[in-house]
Amino acid sequence: MPNIAPSTSMIQEHLKSLGLTKYECLVYIALLQVDGATATEIHEISGVPRASVYPVLDKLSKNQLVNVTTTSPKRFAATPPEEAIDSLIARITRNSAAVKHELTAIYEERTSMNHAERQEMIWNIHGSDNIGSRAVDLIQSAESSVAILSGTTILTPPIQKAISTLGPEITVEIATAGINARDDIPGNARELKIGIVPYPEKIQGDKHTPCIIIVDRQRVMAFVSDNADIPSALYSESPGFVNLFTGYWGFVKGHAPLP
Amino acid sequence: MPNIAPSTSMIQEHLKSLGLTKYECLVYIALLQVDGATATEIHEISGVPRASVYPVLDKLSKNQLVNVTTTSPKRFAATPPEEAIDSLIARITRNSAAVKHELTAIYEERTSMNHAERQEMIWNIHGSDNIGSRAVDLIQSAESSVAILSGTTILTPPIQKAISTLGPEITVEIATAGINARDDIPGNARELKIGIVPYPEKIQGDKHTPCIIIVDRQRVMAFVSDNADIPSALYSESPGFVNLFTGYWGFVKGHAPLP
DNA sequence: TACCTGTTGTTGTAGTTGTGACAACATTTA
DNA sequence: TAAATGTTGTCACAACTACAACAACAGGTA
Known part of the structure; x- marks a missing residue:
């Protein structure tokens, strides 16, 4: 039995x-x-x-x-x-390759159209898993610069890895409180020690310190702790929204002591 | 629209x-x-x-x-x-790793028991996909010898690949009709040209010529074309069943002209 | 005979699918 | 300003489908 x-x-x-x-x-x-x-x-x-x-x-x-x-x-x-399980997975993977092909065909069909509408949008991302994977995607899409206003929990291993695999032509700057010694700053990033991280009231939450990722001065992801159960984040390519944070970043950078 | x-x-x-x-x-x-x-x-x-x-x-x-x-x-x-699809697959794959671990634990729990019962069994395999993958598994499990009585359709690319990646200590012999030139014999296999392939009446089908794979003189897979819609094959480690085919193989080999 | 295997058809149940109604809010019209 | 109109997001519930569970039966085997 x-x-x-x-x-x-x-x-x-x-x-x-x-x-x-x-x-x-x-x-x-x-x-x-x-x-x-x-x-x-x-x-x-x-x-x-x-x-x-x-x-x-x-x-x-x-x-x-x-x-x-x-x-x-x-x-x-x-x-x-x-x-047995390998066989099941193989079947699913084969399936997915086919469906991926079919869906991309549909998707590509309207890629030529302008996407001004989308650029003005501010998007919500829910759940820490989703936030993490989207952050990695964002960082990997960098072509010239990555700027991170780092709270306590943002530099997870996957994100560290994404940063460290960026090419040398991409500037990576990470602003930290700089009070405690940190071991989570990848080698190719320049750390800006800025003391207590200041932040606008709107983005502030109770539990988590704010984190912001700015890529190529064109795309921003901001972590919004809503004090509720599930964490959420904002993403946007809207120039107005991005400007808000690039300005913020410039302020932080201007007040950071040179390393 | x-x-x-x-x-x-x-x-x-x-x-x-x-x-x-x-x-x-x-x-x-x-x-x-x-x-x-x-x-x-x-x-x-x-x-x-x-x-x-x-x-x-x-x-x-x-x-x-x-x-x-x-x-x-x-x-x-x-x-x-x-x-999107990568994300879905990633989730499934993660799941499968966990479940694979749990299931193997159950499975290993009774590996110590004798499996005489199983060895006396003759197993059925249905569907050409299943047959193909099981054949590859069988060939990869070889420790000393692989003998293949080759009909027309057995040497598919996956099987060729499985054969060619076997170590040099494993004897691979493939019996072919040897009438037409063939380009599907892997380099590490010895081809036995035996003219028209003879076969016992019981295994003969109408559409497909019979194929047999014998591994280590202990495990046999025989392709049974049942004239119906889906192809099926037999697999067994039963000594009696295996002897039937090793004897058969010896006969074929005895009549093959040396290359 | 008695027993077991394999098959068929019927009924219950959970989850998905589909419909209508309603409060909250924004926009238009008088 | 107040009423009329329309849209959004939410809820409760009816209809449907696939799976789950059971009862009954034909064909074998002993």
Whole structure:
């Protein structure tokens, strides 16, 4: 009587995102533990209704997650997880390559149009994961300069890496409080120690000190701590919005003691 | 009035396998074509009921597939397909790494047990994709020898590649009809020209000539063309089953003229 | 016979899809 | 200014679809 209660529901969730249903998960997990079984045995181990086991096994074997014998009654065995999951992922990846191609075709169709409208917009980004990945994208898009007004939590490892892989023709400046010694400043960045970081009231939050990233003096990402549960950030290419922050940056830079 | 009728349902199918619902697909595709729109405009373009647009946009923005403005009314824009799909895949891949770990733990738990039962089994494999990938796995597991009785269609590029990356300590022999010149024999394989390939009646099909792969004289994969729609193959480690084919192979080899 | 396997069809249930209505706000009109 | 009109965002709920669960049955095997 196998017992793996602790995380079996967790595994189900994960396998569902790979395209399996609840029953398919249960049957596959059951088969992993028994080195071959008949449909009825699978039903007993997994708890899946016996009649439902057959179509489930059918689909699993089509996806090469289980193997079937030629005997009567049929016996079934799970393929090793490594192999099975790789096979699932390969299928998904193949799919995605196709759909990526189709979607970009649609997307490119209107790339020629002017996008003045979009440039005047200020966009919201929710969730720290999203904020992080968008910040990395932004930094990697830099062509001439990156300026970062650094609060406490902005220089995460992915962002440090994005900065350090920038070419030497790109100026990277990071303004820090400069009170405590910091080990998170990439080598190709120039640190501006400016004491307590000043910031406009509008951007201030309670929990997080403000962070701003300005790229090529044309694109700005500002971290807005809304005191609520999920963090959010603003992004814009609007000249007015960008000017607000480049001016701010100039002020900070003017008051920073030379290193 | 955008029109991309040809493949829009196809794209839906693909996106669903990445975890999106029908509405989420429609809204995202609609947004790809318009460079920013309000909820009502999205409703008009995509055909999704206006009231349903809001929760859908909410979920899409959580997954960073669309961006939202701070304006009122809110405006929405799609993130470029490349970026969006990469983000979706990254999530799935991360998931799979975790689940792979959990499943292997379960799987390893019974690896110590004897698997005599399994060794006596003959397993079925359905579908040419599955057959191909299993054949590659089988060849890669070789430790001393690989013997292939080659029909017309077995030496696909993936299999050729699997063969050619085997170490020099592994003997690779491929029996061919040897009538026509072939360019699909990897360099590290020894070709046995045996004229018309003989085969037992039981394995013969109408459409495909029979193919057999024997690895380490212990594992056999035989391609069974069942004249039906989907091709299938047998795999076994059963000594009796394997002996059948090693004997067969010995016969073929005995009659092959030395190269 | 009795038992088990594999298949079919029916019913329940959860999640997605679709409709209508409503308060809040902005814009227009008298 | 006040009323009329229109739009946005939200809510509650009906309809539908795919999956889950069960009951019943034909064909084998002992």
